[in-house]
Amino acid sequence: MFKKILLVALAIVVLLVVVIIVAVNTSYDTNYNETYAISDLKVEADSTMIARGKYLAHGPAHCSHCHAPFSEFQKIEAGEDVALSGGFGLEIPPGAFYAPNLTSDKETGIGNLSDGQLYRMFRYNINHQGSAVFDFMPFINMADEDIYSIIAYLRSLEPVKRESRRSEPSFLGKAIMMSGAIQPGKPDEPILKSMTPSVSKEYGEYLAYAVANCRGCHTNRDMQTLEYIGEEYAGGLAFGPDNLTQGDIYVTPNLTPHEGTGIMATWSEEKFIERMKAGRVHATSPMPWGAFGQMSDDDLKAIYLFLKSLEPVNNDVGEIHTPAES
Ligand code: HEC
Ligand code: HEC
Known part of the structure; x- marks a missing residue:
């Protein structure tokens, strides 16, 4: 009798697992063509x-x-x-x-x-x-x-x-x-029409927040849902080990000007620009150093002004780079 109940229970569990697997495989992909119709935009290029x-x-x-x-x-x-x-x-x-x-x-x-x-x-x-x-x-x-x-x-x-x-x-x-974690993006309203480059903290914020993704990597996030869980720009997001980091692990540094834990507390504008242009130190770092090295001095100055203007956040992220055990 007991054996029979156990078998039935097991069969139910197996069935449930199969149902879940089938459900996930067949209905994970929501189509947004109707709710987000494609516009008839024609970009007039010059x-x-x-x-x-x-x-x-x-x-x-x-x-x-x-x-x-x-x-x-x-x-x-x-x-x-x-x-x-x-x-x-x-x-x-x-x-x-x-x-x-x-x-x-x-x-x-x-x-x-x-x-x-x-x-x-x-x-x-x-x-x-x-x-x-x-x-x-x-x-x-x-x-x-x-x-x-x-x-x-x-x-x-x-x-x-x-x-x-x-x-x-x-x-x-x-x-x-x-689970609904991957949703269409929700841009800030109203949608920004244009942003004129200038050496200002506002333009630096635009680059860091909306273009260069400094925020996306230098803020701690839940890696399953990509939700932001840390203070902005205070670092702590871990990368790897994966195929691109070749087994290494990285943790993003704190970019706020906090004395002791944030790198912007001590970096001068010259040091920041020099570092951003010098390219990668760690061969497998996920940071796009090559592309950022192409940024103009004015854009880097703007980002510097913005980072310096941030509220200092006390966040010790620990080891930045842990090499793969070989
Ligand atoms: C961090 C890596 C990364 C960066 C940076 C990046 N992309 Fe992508 N892009 C991807 C990946 C990965 C996909 C495929 C996504 C998928 O299929 O789920 C993709 C897909 C696309 C697509 C295909 C969309 C479609 O309809 O199939 C376009 C267009 C595109 N990217 C353009 C760009 C442009 C332009 C930039 C710079 C402004 C850019 N990407 C920056 C990783 C990146
Ligand atoms: C794809 C993720 C990613 C993006 C995007 C990114 N970073 Fe990083 N950043 C990292 C990681 C990981 C490190 C630590 C490893 C390293 O130094 O390469 C790092 C390190 C740094 C350092 C410290 C370098 C040193 O030598 O101490 C600075 C400064 C920095 N990032 C600034 C920025 C700025 C400014 C932006 C936006 C313009 C940015 N990062 C965008 C991932 C990223």
Whole structure:
């Protein structure tokens, strides 16, 4: 009798697990094509916009860091021009994510995507098919004019035929998506129309918050849901071990001017600019040093002013770099 009950209970558990697996695999992907309709935007490109888009893509917005072939990594780090023909495969517990070919090739690139589809991707993190994507590209608060400039620049790229691998969430990734954690981006309202570059703390905040993602990496987050759980810019977010860090672990430093725990307490403007331009010290650090090295002195000064203006936050993040045990 007891054995029988146990068997029945076991059968129920197995059945439940199967039902959950089937449910997650078949319904994790919500389609947002109706709630976030694609606009009929047509970006009127001119050479100023293309130049601005190029600067953003290879500098502060660091598209090159993820969308250029991994074999070109040394060139990106050295500040050379690279084709955005697809690269970056990050293999983490929620899945394998590949940054696709962004050239105008119609088959393997984005030649067939409309300006409206691209705009929706940057503003709401919804891809051309209508799925919300993991928060790799935190551009939802970028000004319209900068998004248009980036689109204008992407359109100007010579087509390169290079197949990109499709991103594939793991079971865990699908479960996270199904739990509702991966939602379309919610940009701050009203949507910023334009932002004029200047050496000011306001412009520095715009770069750090909406373009260069200093905030996204230098604030502690729950890595399952990507929710912000730490004080902004106070560091403490851990990366790795994964395929890109080659087993190393990194923790982002505290960028607030707190005496004792924040690096901005003691860094002068010269030291900050020099460091940002000097490139990586740690070979496998996730920080896009190569792209940031392309930033203008004025943009770096603005970011410096902004970071210096932050409330000091007492947050000792401990070891920044722990090498893989070999
Ligand atoms: C941290 C890495 C990273 C950065 C930086 C990044 N991307 Fe991506 N991008 C990705 C990944 C990964 C995907 C694939 C996401 C997926 O399929 O779930 C992607 C997808 C895309 C897509 C495809 C959308 C679609 O509809 O299929 C476009 C377009 C794109 N990125 C453009 C850009 C541009 C332009 C920039 C710079 C302004 C940029 N990305 C910066 C990682 C990045
Ligand atoms: C993709 C994640 C990521 C982004 C985006 C990012 N950082 Fe970092 N940052 C790191 C990590 C990890 C480290 C520690 C390892 C290292 O020094 O490379 C770091 C280190 C630093 C350091 C200390 C370097 C040193 O030598 O002590 C500074 C300064 C810094 N980041 C500033 C910034 C600023 C400013 C931005 C935005 C313009 C930014 N970071 C964007 C991940 C990131």
